Amino acid sequence: MSYQITIEKTKNPKQKPDEHNLGFGIHFTDHMFTMDYTEGKGWHDPKIIPYSPLSLDPSCMVFHYGQAIFEGLKAYKSVNGDILLFRPRKNMERVNISNERLCIPPIDVDFAVEAIKTIVRVDQDWIPKSEGTSLYIRPFIISTDPYLGVRPSNTYKFLIILSPVGAYYKEGINPVKIYVENKYVRTVKGGIGYAKTPGNYAASLKAQMEAKEKGYTQVLWLDGIERKYVEEVGTMNVFFKINGEVITPSLEGTILAGITRDSTIELLKSMGVKVTERRISIEEIYEAHEKGTLEEAFGTGTAAVISPIGELNWNGKIIQINDGKIGEISSKVYDTITGIQSGKIEDPFGWIVKV
Amino acid sequence: MSYQITIEKTKNPKQKPDEHNLGFGIHFTDHMFTMDYTEGKGWHDPKIIPYSPLSLDPSCMVFHYGQAIFEGLKAYKSVNGDILLFRPRKNMERVNISNERLCIPPIDVDFAVEAIKTIVRVDQDWIPKSEGTSLYIRPFIISTDPYLGVRPSNTYKFLIILSPVGAYYKEGINPVKIYVENKYVRTVKGGIGYAKTPGNYAASLKAQMEAKEKGYTQVLWLDGIERKYVEEVGTMNVFFKINGEVITPSLEGTILAGITRDSTIELLKSMGVKVTERRISIEEIYEAHEKGTLEEAFGTGTAAVISPIGELNWNGKIIQINDGKIGEISSKVYDTITGIQSGKIEDPFGWIVKV
Incomplete structure (x- = not known):
């Protein structure tokens, strides 16, 4: 499989939060990755677009039957300025384990890792540098059919959003x-x-x-x-x-x-x-x-x-x-x-x- | 508790579907009920507005942690033109049973029944009349905090959407x-x-x-x-x-x-x-x-x-x-x-x- 990720950069970059007071999962970066699935067509239209609300029909299946999965991993900025990911392939392989159980069509693991790298590169200025901080990466898939019957959806959205997060242990690691x-x-x-x-x-x-x-x-x-x-x-x-x-x-x-x-x-x-x-x-x-x-x-x-x-x-x-x-x-x-x-x-x- | 439900009627009523080919949960009416919850303020701003997509931050908790509940009941048009609901209070009481388990703040049962009646009245022309058909009513609550930590949300949306549905047994009831x-x-x-x-x-x-x-x-x-x-x-x-x-x-x-x-x-x-x-x-x-x-x-x-x-x-x-x-x-x-x-x-x- 080969996909081309189109990139649309934001025209209104947000102000970055104070690196010493980030918390967890509160702040989000300027962009997000999205890709759609349509029955018969497969996963299509991967793109990076400005971070923005999702517009979903109130009958959208994820609200009613919870057919969805997610992942969590982090990107770190090393002292010499490299951007490092920790075992991202493992997370994308686990997406497919979760997908299989939830009747969601599998994703291409290599492409998904590529998608993570691409969005992290686009928003690399958002990776905090202080001790213990990182850029939390949240890939997730939601079912999007506007339909109230209980069955697997025929359409899905795969998204990746990014959140700069603070040190988990602010005052040292404590039991x-x-x-x-x-x-x-x-x-x-x-x-x-x-x-x-x-x-x-x-x-x-x-x-x-x-x-x-x-x-x-x-x-x-x-x-x-x-x-x-x-x-x-x-x-x-x-x-x-x-x-x-x-x-x-x-x-x-x-x-x-x-x-x-x-x-x-x-x-x-x-x-x-x-x-x-x-x-x-x-x-x-x-x-x-x-x-x-x-x-x-x-x-x-x-x-x-x-x-x-x-x-x-x-x-x-x-x-x-x-x-x-x-x-x-x-x-x-x-x-x-x-x-x-x-x-x-x-x-x-x-x-x-x-x- | 007393609430005033504001009503904003649609300016673009949809064409109604063929009553003999409705299916289940596919068509939705012209309006929907929404009410918001904010920690410290409680449930507020109940309103009926034109049926329209929800605009939600991609970090919205319902997509990630599934803190949500729903209900299902039906409205029927009787032969003499009355609009009938079947035990709606039971459904609204069950909302609070589900809410309690899911750490969602309780709703006012009497008001919720009133909200159902009001939205059904607004969209009463959508109740199909043919044998076995009805207007399916889907109340649901979703958690809406834009936050990735695992904890109960501080904000919620309570919605009611309506779907005219066909006879379940088109060709007679069959085991x-x-x-x-x-x-x-x-x-x-x-x-x-x-x-x-x-x-x-x-x-x-x-x-x-x-x-x-x-x-x-x-x-x-x-x-x-x-x-x-x-x-x-x-x-x-x-x-x-x-x-x-x-x-x-x-x-x-x-x-x-x-x-x-x-x-x-x-x-x-x-x-x-x-x-x-x-x-x-x-x-x-x-x-x-x-x-x-x-x-x-x-x-x-x-x-x-x-x-x-x-x-x-x-x-x-x-x-x-x-x-x-x-x-x-x-x-x-x-x-x-x-x-x-x-x-x-x-x-x-x-x-x-x-x-």
């Missing part, structure tokens, strides 16, 4: 308190849990809100069948270090196959750390704590990269992990991955793609 | 073939299954597509935990008549509390039929068929009202129900409910609301 969710369930085997689709996030809001009210940053999801096995923490994958071994839930169709998760596993193995992907129960984690072998716990995701867990509350039983401080492994993984992402550390894994 | 889903799961206890929210429909598409490819109209969902108990059929509730007793799955948080389901139970009870709401396993249904006591099966929903089931396929075991013909109870419930809805039969239940 968070996590509530082990015992009432709500995110998903179950046979469902859409492994797809990056709006419905999974909609399903997570109430648990997240209630945890916040109790003073917790996020929830740790348990499996929907036995309410026993650990799945994800908030919108991140989760890792536990027990007696020197790092354990993370195996991919069994209910959790997202995180790219930071994959990178963490690869990095830990290269460091000689034993990493096991398997089912791990919340009882096992509490028992390890009891025995004094639960050494660290952390979440992995694009936004935070690593989010150390300092406290768990499971049915009122509260445990502190590593005295509520960031652990050695968490720290090492965070420094290495963010170092590679920002070009400060040599990349021995072939993860970095220069724009 | 359908249903595939008992053994791979995919719609939802699980603790999830969002009981809410009318886009994510549940997105999750259903793949199973529906695969069933269609095998020659089945819809799937019968089993519970996500034991894959044993019957939940819903497609997007409808489901009923089985076994040995004179009508059984329908009880509401345990995984299925939608259908208004046609509720009406069917009330109607059957008034007819002296024994109705039981309880868990019912697919084995029990197959065993009843074996013993010759499975007399009827049907789905209930707003679109079809009653959809008789003529065949089930569970793991390749195919059974015919009532020789693939519509049963006595199914027929009676269909005739009575559609009769009440269209004003042909006296309404002893207080279901009908005149506009």
Whole structure:
């Protein structure tokens, strides 16, 4: 497949926000990428146009039946001025995994990576340079048939928007308190849990809100069948270090196959750390704590990269992990991955793609 | 609460579609109702305006995190020209049940019913008159913050759009073939299954597509935990008549509390039929068929009202129900409910609301 991306530059560039007060997902750049899908014609008309509202019929299927997917990755400006992407192909491959589950036609992975590079190049002046900042890239697909019947849409829109984002940890990386969710369930085997689709996030809001009210940053999801096995923490994958071994839930169709998760596993193995992907129960984690072998716990995701867990509350039983401080492994993984992402550390894994 | 609905009539009324070829959810009327929510200000600015595209920022939360809900009901023109709604308050009460699960602020139920009446009155010339036709009413709420963080939105839009729809059964009511889903799961206890929210429909598409490819109209969902108990059929509730007793799955948080389901139970009870709401396993249904006591099966929903089931396929075991013909109870419930809805039969239940 070969497409020509047409580029229409904005005539009214926006004022750029203060780099030291960016937040996350609040500011958007001057341009966006769009491409349409029409049944029988395939994906067509890729273009970069000024960032602008979408005009959609109120009957547009995405509003009613949620047939949509999204991705998230970041571009970094290295000290020598290079623009770096972190494993963008992985994200575009995952688009097609999500698409397949949501009955959305596949995209061309190579072209989609090219589209990301092109839009990032067009808006490269928007990539912030301060420590910890980056340009968040949000590719997403929405179903656009103006039709109220429940079936897959015949038309779609693929968009890429960009948001300069601040450092996740403004005052240094700090362990968070996590509530082990015992009432709500995110998903179950046979469902859409492994797809990056709006419905999974909609399903997570109430648990997240209630945890916040109790003073917790996020929830740790348990499996929907036995309410026993650990799945994800908030919108991140989760890792536990027990007696020197790092354990993370195996991919069994209910959790997202995180790219930071994959990178963490690869990095830990290269460091000689034993990493096991398997089912791990919340009882096992509490028992390890009891025995004094639960050494660290952390979440992995694009936004935070690593989010150390300092406290768990499971049915009122509260445990502190590593005295509520960031652990050695968490720290090492965070420094290495963010170092590679920002070009400060040599990349021995072939993860970095220069724009 | 008291609101004033401002009305701006269209200057360019559309041509109305052929009443004998309407389909479902394809045509939309001249106007729509909209009302906005802003944190701190509440729901405000209810208005009826010409039907027109929504202009939304590409970062609008509904595209990314699916925080949204919807409803579906119908308006009918009776033979004497009255405009009739079927239990609209039930739908608006369900909006708040869905809203609560999705962290969307509640609406005022009485006002929402008033809004439905007002928009239907404005577009009353769009209500088709032919046998079996009606005006489908689609209230829905979408989250509109232009923000990419995962949290409940601070702004929302509540809309009502209207679509004249054709007779569901053009060539008479005919039993359908249903595939008992053994791979995919719609939802699980603790999830969002009981809410009318886009994510549940997105999750259903793949199973529906695969069933269609095998020659089945819809799937019968089993519970996500034991894959044993019957939940819903497609997007409808489901009923089985076994040995004179009508059984329908009880509401345990995984299925939608259908208004046609509720009406069917009330109607059957008034007819002296024994109705039981309880868990019912697919084995029990197959065993009843074996013993010759499975007399009827049907789905209930707003679109079809009653959809008789003529065949089930569970793991390749195919059974015919009532020789693939519509049963006595199914027929009676269909005739009575559609009769009440269209004003042909006296309404002893207080279901009908005149506009």
